[in-house]
Amino acid sequence: MNPNFDAIGKHFVHHYYSVFDEKSKRETAAEMYHPTEALLTFEGQQFQGVGAIKEKMKAIPLDNMARQFTTIDCQPTVDGGVLVTVIGQLKNCSENDKVMGFTQTFILKPSNSSFFIHHDIFRLALHDC
């Protein structure tokens, strides 16, 4: 197991959203996913591989996002990867009053000196408050 799993997971989270949250960069976030094996479940819709994930990223109808993290939990996996769960709130910058909770789970796996996302499950907030 990678002893730096916590730092790797948290660094990844901040990097991932710094790309995803900017509309002009969003589809390049797809390049962080494993080219063929990556699985994305986005609000219950399933996508596999960078091509399908990039198309989904382009289709997400959100402008630039502001995001706050409530918790980031990381665990090491036996193959040197990291399981990461994120809970937080996000705001579409063009709709000032709309704050949404979200939860997202990633599994990262090592590849050479870096990591690919192999699993990603995303859900917007969950119950009406």
Place this chain on the structure above:
Amino acid sequence: MNPNFDAIGKHFVHHYYSVFDEKSKRETAAEMYHPTEALLTFEGQQFQGVGAIKEKMKAIPLDNMARQFTTIDCQPTVDGGVLVTVIGQLKNCSENDKVMGFTQTFILKPSNSSFFIHHDIFRLALHDC
């Protein structure tokens, strides 16, 4: 990958909570975890292996629980396992007015004809409503 990942994940979720949510059975839920490798992160506290997880189960200060699921998302992993994320609400049956949101992520891995929990990250609801 296991083609039945979705059914396996959803069946597991219902079985797991049917044990966990009954206070008299709760510590036996620990037997669903891999004896030595299982990692549990419970509200940020980390536990490894059945012994430590069973002690934690015994210490959880909740009576019988009622639970509603908002979403259960499953993905297959390359080793024949299942990644499961659960979002829902739970209620401590002895405190009628207290409904809490929660999110929980499991990774199940096959062992003979069954599955062990290898990873579990649990968080109670996330932001005040």
